[in-house]
Amino acid sequence: MSAIYRIALDAMSGDHGLDVIVPAAxxxxxxxxxxxxxxxxxxxxxxxxxxxxxxxxxxxxRHMISVQHASQVxxxxxxxxxxxxxxxxxxxxxxxxxxxxxxxxxxxxxxxTGALMAMGxxxxxxxxxxxxxxxxxxxxxxxxxxxxxDLGANVDSSAEHLYQFxxxxxxxxxxxxxxxxxxxxxxxxxxxxxxxxxxVKAADALLQGSGLNYIGYVEGDDIYLGDVDVIVCDGFVGxxxxxxxxxxxxxxxxxxxxxxxxxxxxKLAGLFSLPVLNRFRAEVDPRHYNGASFLGLQGIVVKSHxxxxxxxxxxxxxxxxxxxxxxxxxxxxxxxxxLLDLRQxx
Amino acid sequence: MSAIYRIALDAMSGDHGLDVIVPAAxxxxxxxxxxxxxxxxxxxxxxxxxxxxxxxxxxxxRHMISVQHASQVxxxxxxxxxxxxxxxxxxxxxxxxxxxxxxxxxxxxxxxTGALMAMGxxxxxxxxxxxxxxxxxxxxxxxxxxxxxDLGANVDSSAEHLYQFxxxxxxxxxxxxxxxxxxxxxxxxxxxxxxxxxxVKAADALLQGSGLNYIGYVEGDDIYLGDVDVIVCDGFVGxxxxxxxxxxxxxxxxxxxxxxxxxxxxKLAGLFSLPVLNRFRAEVDPRHYNGASFLGLQGIVVKSHxxxxxxxxxxxxxxxxxxxxxxxxxxxxxxxxxLLDLRQxx
Numbered sequence: 001m002s003a004i005y006r007i008a009l010d011a012m013s014g015d016h017g018l019d020v021i022v023p024a025a026x027x028x029x030x031x032x033x034x035x036x037x038x039x040x041x042x043x044x045x046x047x048x049x050x051x052x053x054x055x056x057x058x059x060x061x062r063h064m065i066s067v068q069h070a071s072q073v074x075x076x077x078x079x080x081x082x083x084x085x086x087x088x089x090x091x092x093x094x095x096x097x098x099x100x101x102x103x104x105x106x107x108x109x110x111x112x113t114g115a116l117m118a119m120g121x122x123x124x125x126x127x128x129x130x131x132x133x134x135x136x137x138x139x140x141x142x143x144x145x146x147x148x149x150d151l152g153a154n155v156d157s158s159a160e161h162l163y164q165f166x167x168x169x170x171x172x173x174x175x176x177x178x179x180x181x182x183x184x185x186x187x188x189x190x191x192x193x194x195x196x197x198x199x200v201k202a203a204d205a206l207l208q209g210s211g212l213n214y215i216g217y218v219e220g221d222d223i224y225l226g227d228v229d230v231i232v233c234d235g236f237v238g239x240x241x242x243x244x245x246x247x248x249x250x251x252x253x254x255x256x257x258x259x260x261x262x263x264x265x266x267k268l269a270g271l272f273s274l275p276v277l278n279r280f281r282a283e284v285d286p287r288h289y290n291g292a293s294f295l296g297l298q299g300i301v302v303k304s305h306x307x308x309x310x311x312x313x314x315x316x317x318x319x320x321x322x323x324x325x326x327x328x329x330x331x332x333x334x335x336x337x338x339l340l341d342l343r344q345x346x
Numbered sequence: 347m348s349a350i351y352r353i354a355l356d357a358m359s360g361d362h363g364l365d366v367i368v369p370a371a372x373x374x375x376x377x378x379x380x381x382x383x384x385x386x387x388x389x390x391x392x393x394x395x396x397x398x399x400x401x402x403x404x405x406x407x408r409h410m411i412s413v414q415h416a417s418q419v420x421x422x423x424x425x426x427x428x429x430x431x432x433x434x435x436x437x438x439x440x441x442x443x444x445x446x447x448x449x450x451x452x453x454x455x456x457x458x459t460g461a462l463m464a465m466g467x468x469x470x471x472x473x474x475x476x477x478x479x480x481x482x483x484x485x486x487x488x489x490x491x492x493x494x495x496d497l498g499a500n501v502d503s504s505a506e507h508l509y510q511f512x513x514x515x516x517x518x519x520x521x522x523x524x525x526x527x528x529x530x531x532x533x534x535x536x537x538x539x540x541x542x543x544x545x546v547k548a549a550d551a552l553l554q555g556s557g558l559n560y561i562g563y564v565e566g567d568d569i570y571l572g573d574v575d576v577i578v579c580d581g582f583v584g585x586x587x588x589x590x591x592x593x594x595x596x597x598x599x600x601x602x603x604x605x606x607x608x609x610x611x612x613k614l615a616g617l618f619s620l621p622v623l624n625r626f627r628a629e630v631d632p633r634h635y636n637g638a639s640f641l642g643l644q645g646i647v648v649k650s651h652x653x654x655x656x657x658x659x660x661x662x663x664x665x666x667x668x669x670x671x672x673x674x675x676x677x678x679x680x681x682x683x684x685l686l687d688l689r690q691x692x
Contacts, residue, residue, distance in 0.1 A: 142597050152535050155543040189498050189585040197501040197582055220589025224597040236543055237586050239535040240579070243566025244587045245594050251488050251570040252598055252630065259626045260619075269619045276612050280605045284598065 004036055005324045007106045007317060008098035011041035011049075012073045012091035014110025015307045018049035021110070024313035026053060028321075029061040031314065035321055036064045038104055040095040043069040070094035074115045076306060083115035084122055092116060096123045099299045106300035106320035108291075110308055116301065117153055117294060124299035127329060129336035132157075133296035134165045135235070135303065136172055138289050139245070141226030147173050147182075148223065148231045151292060152239035159202030162186065162232055163210065166203075167339070168295040168332050169230035170212050175326030176319075182229035185218030187237060199234070249284070291316030298329060350382055351670045353452045353663060354444035357387035357395075358419045358437035360456025361653045364395035367456070370659035372399060374667075375407040377660065381667055382410045384450055386441040389415040416440035420461045422652060429461035430468055438462060442469045445645045452646035452666035454637075456654055462647065463499055463640060470645035473675060475682035478503075479642040480511045481581070481649065482518055484635050485591070487572030493519050493528075494569065494577045497638060498585035505548030508532065508578055509556065512549075513685070514641040514678050515576035516558050521672030522665075528575035531564030533583060545580070595630070637662030644675060 011021045018041065025037050039046050046067045054062065072090035074083045087093055092111050098104040100123050109116050117133060126133065136149035149169050154161060166184050173182035186204055188196045196204075196217070207214040218228055220241060233241070256277075260270035270277070282288075286305075290312035294301040300323045304316040323329075357367045364387065371383045385392050392413045400408065418436035420429045433439055438457050444450040446469050455462050463479060472479065482495035495515050500507060512530050519528035532550055534542045542550075542563070553560040564574055566587060579587070602623075606616035616623070628634075632651075636658035640647040646669045650662040669675075 140597075142600060155535070187586060189501070189582055189589075220586045220591075221593030221596070223590055224593035233586070236535055237583055240533060240566045240583050240587050241590045243535075244569055244590055245566075247567030247570035248591050248594050249598070250567070251486075252595070254488060255629055256626055259622045259629075262622070262625075266622045269615075269622050273606075273615045273619045276605045276608070276615050279608075280602055283601055283605075 002034060005034055005321050006036045006038065006104045007108060007320050007324070008038040008040055008068070008095040008104035009317070010092045010095040010107065010109035010111055011039040011046055012070070013112070014304065014313075015076075016309075018045060020308060020310050020313055022046070022049040022053045023310035024317065025065060026058050026061065027310055027314040028317040029064050030057070032318065032321055035317070036066070037317070038066050038068050038095070038098055040068045040070050040098065041091040042071065043067050068094060068098065074112050076112050078112055078115060080112070080114035080118035083112065084118045087115070093119050093123070096120055096301070100124060105324040106302065108302045108304060108313070108316050108320050110304035110306050110313060113152065113303055116303055120294055120297050120299070120301045124297045124301070126296055127298055127333045127336060129340045130164055130168070130296040130332070132161055132164070133294050134168060135292045136169055136295050137242075137292040139223055140284055140289055141224050143226035145289070146223055146226060146228060146231055147176075148233070148238060148241070149295065150233065150235035150238050151242050152235045153294070154235040156236075157199060157234040159199050159206055162199065162203035162234070163206040164296070164336070166207055166210070166212055166214070166230065166232045167335060169232060171332045171335055172293060172295060172328055173229045175328045175331060176322055177229065179229060181213040183227070184212050184214045184230040184232060185216065185222060185228040187231055187233035188217040188219065190217065190219045246286070249286070287312035288315060291319035293319065293323060293328070295328075295332065298333070300324060300329060348380060351380055351667050352382045352384065352450045353454060353666050353670070354384040354386055354414070354441040354450035355663070356438045356441040356453065356455035356457055357385040357392055358416070359458070360650065361422070362655075364391060366654060366656050366659055368392070368395040368399045369656035370663065371411060372404050372407065373656055373660040374663040375410050376403070378664065378667055381663070382412070383663075384412050384414050384441070384444055386414045386416050386444065387437040388417065389413050414440060414444065420458050422458050424458055424461060426458070426460035426464035429458065430464045433461070439465050439469070442466055442647070446470060451670040452648065454648045454650060454659070454662050454666050456650035456652050456659060459498065459649055462649055466640055466643050466645070466647045470643045470647070472642055473644055473679045473682060475686045476510055476514070476642040476678070478507055478510070479640050480514060481638050482515055482641050483588075483638040485569055486630055486635055487570050489572035491635070492569060492572060492574060492577055493522075494579070494584060494587070495641065496579065496581035496584050497588050498581045499640070500581040502582075503545060503580040505545050505552055508545065508549035508580070509552040510642070510682070512553055512556070512558055512560070512576065512578045513681060515578060517678045517681055518639060518641060518674055519575045521674045521677060522668055523575065525575060527559040529573070530558050530560045530576040530578065531562065531568060531574040533577055533579035534563040534565065536563065536565045592632070595632070633658035634661060637665035639665065639669060639674070641674075641678065644679070646670060646675060
C-alpha cells in the first residue's frame with residue numbers, strides 16, 4: 001500500500017472562503033490520488049459547500065475528505081496577537097492543531113498571514129537552531145522558477161537571519177526541484193551609490209564560508225532571469241519586490257488589453273492573437289505559483305494568496321503535498337543541527 | 347529675449363559614450379529651442395563625434411553647442427572615493443564644475459552613479475537642512491506616472507531622512523507636474539506578518555504632521571496604480587523595486603516575443619498585431635522615463651541609465667531642462683528652510 005499524505009485545509013479563510021476552497025479540494029483530489037484532505041470549519045457550512053460543489057465525478061473522492069469542526073474564523077485584518085489569544089476554535093487554529101496532533105502532515109490556509117504565522121509558531125514551534133520563520137515562494141523566471149525568501153515575515157533581518165533563510169531556501173529548492181546544489185544568491189543593490197547595507201555585507205561573509213552553493217550578490221532584475229535557484233533577502237525588501245511585481249504585471253496586462261480593445265481592427269488582431277496571448281498568459285499565470293511556504297517551523301504550513309481562485313488554491317495544496325513527500329522541515333532541521341554541531345566543535 | 351537654459355553633458359561616460367550622447371544632444375536641441383549644451387570631454391573626440399553625427403538639418407544648431415575639454419573619464423565600476431580623488435579632470439567632474447562656475451544650470455551624466463553622487467555632493471554641496479541626497483525617478487503607471495525616491499543613494503534611511511525625501515519628492519512633483527498638492531505615500535509592507543519597520547513607523551508619524559499631502563502607507567503594487575504622485579522609501583528597497591521591475595518587464599517582453607515567434611501562424615498573428623504591440627510598447631517604453639534626479643544638492647544633477655540610447659539620453663536632458671525652468675533646488679531649499687524655522691520657533 002502506497003503512502004497517503006494528509007493535509008488540513010483552513011476552509012473558512014481567504015477572500016472567497018468555502019466557495020473557492022471546496023472546489024480546490026476536489027480539484028486537488030482529482031489531480032493527486034495519494035492525498036486526503038481535512039476540511040476545517042463550520043461543519044454545516046462545509047457540508048453544504050461540499051454538496052453544492054460536488055459533481056458526479058467527485059463521488060468516488062468523497063471518502064478522501066473529512067470535516068473537522070471549528071466554530072470561529074480569523075478575520076483578514078485581525079491583529080495576530082488577538083487571533084492567537086481569542087480564536088482558539090477558529091478554522092485556522094484547528095487546522096494547524098491537526099498537524100500538531102499528527103492527524104495531518106501539513107496545513108494550507110488563505111487567511112490572515114500574520115495570524116497564520118503567529119499560530120504556526122505557537123502550535124508547531126520553531127525548529128531548534130532557527131530563530132525566525134521565513135516566507136518563501138517560487139517566482140516565474142525566463143527559464144523556470146526561483147525560490148525567494150523572506151517575503152514579509154521579518155523586517156530588519158540580521159546577517160545571521162539572512163544566513164538561516166539561505167539555508168532553509170536551499171533545502172526547500174533541493175527538495176522541490178530535486179536539485180542537489182541549488183545556486184543561492186543574496187539580494188543586494190549593485191552598481192549604485194552605496195553597495196549594500198551592513199547586514200547584507202555581514203551575511204555575505206557568513207555565506208561565503210557556508211558550504212551552500214552560494215554565488216554571491218544578485219540584484220532585483222536577477223529574480224526573473226532564472227540563473228539562480230534561491231534568492232535571499234530581508235522580509236521588507238522581499239515583500240516590496242513581490243508586490244511591485246504584482247502591480248507591474250497587472251499594469252502591463254491592463255495596458256495590453258486596452259490597446260487590443262481600441263477599435264474593431266485591434267479587436268480582430270487580438271482575436272487572431274488569442275492562441276499566442278493565451279499561451280503567454282498561461283506561462284506567467286500567477287495561479288501556478290500560488291502557495292508560500294512558512295519555513296523554520298516544526299511542521300508544514302502553506303499560505304495561499306487571500307484572493308486565490310480554486311485553481312490557485314489547488315496549487316498551494318500541491319506544494320504542501322510535495323513538502324510532505326520531500327520531508328522539508330526534517331531536512332532543514334537536520335541541516336541546521338549539523339551546522340550548529342560543527343560550530344560548537346569548531 | 348527669452349531665457350536660454352544651459353546644460354552641461356558628461357559626454358564621455360555611459361556604456362556607449364559619445365556615440366549616444368552626441369546624437370542625443372542634437373535630438374534635444376531640435377526638440378527644445380531654448381537650451382544650450384556644453385559637451386564635456388576630450389575635445390578632439392567630441393569634435394569628431396559631432397562631425398560624424400551632424401546632419402544638414404543640424405547646421406543651424408551647432409552654435410548652441412560648445413565643447414569643454416576634460417582629459418579623463420571615470421570608469422563605470424570605479425570606487426566613488428577614488429574617482430573623487432583622482433579624476434579631477436574627468437568629463438564627469440568638469441561637467442559638474444560647469445554648474446558650480448555658473449556656466450551651466452544643470453548637468454546630465456550616464457556615468458558611474460556613485461561617483462556622480464560623490465562629486466555632486468563635493469562640488470555643489472547639500473542644501474542646508476538636507477542630510478542626504480536622494481535619487482528620484484518617474485515610473486509609468488496606469489494613469490500617468492509616479493515619482494519614486496530614494497532609489498539607491500542611501501541605505502538604512504532614518505525616519506528623518508525618509509521625511510526629507512518626502513519633502514523633496516513633493517517639491518519635484520509640484521514643479522514637474524504643475525501639481526499644487528502631490529499625494530505622497532510611504533512605502534510599507536501592508537497585510538503581512540509584521541507591519542513595517544521602526545524607521546517607517548516613525549517616518550509615518552513625522553509625515554502625519556508635515557503639511558504635505560500625505561496619504562499614508564502604500565504597498566509595492568501601488569507604484570503602478572497611479573493613485574499616488576510621490577512614493578517614498580529607503581534606497582535599498584527602492585533600488586530593489588526598480589531593478590525587479592526592469593527584470594520582470596524584460597521577462598514579459600521576452601516571453602511575448604518567444605510566443606509570437608513559435609510558428610508561421612503565430613508570426614502572422616504578430617504581424618497583424620504590430621500596430622497594437624507598438625503602441626503598447628511606446629506606452630511602457632522605459633526610454634521615456636530615463637533620467638533620475640539627484641535631489642538635495644545645491645544644483646541640478648540628472649543621471650541617465652548607463653545603457654541609454656540617444657532617445658533615452660535626450661529624455662534625461664529634457665528632465666534637466668524642466669528642473670531648471672521650475673527651479674527645483676531653490677524650491678526644495680526654501681521649503682526645508684521654512685520648515686526648520688518652524689521647528690525652531692515651535
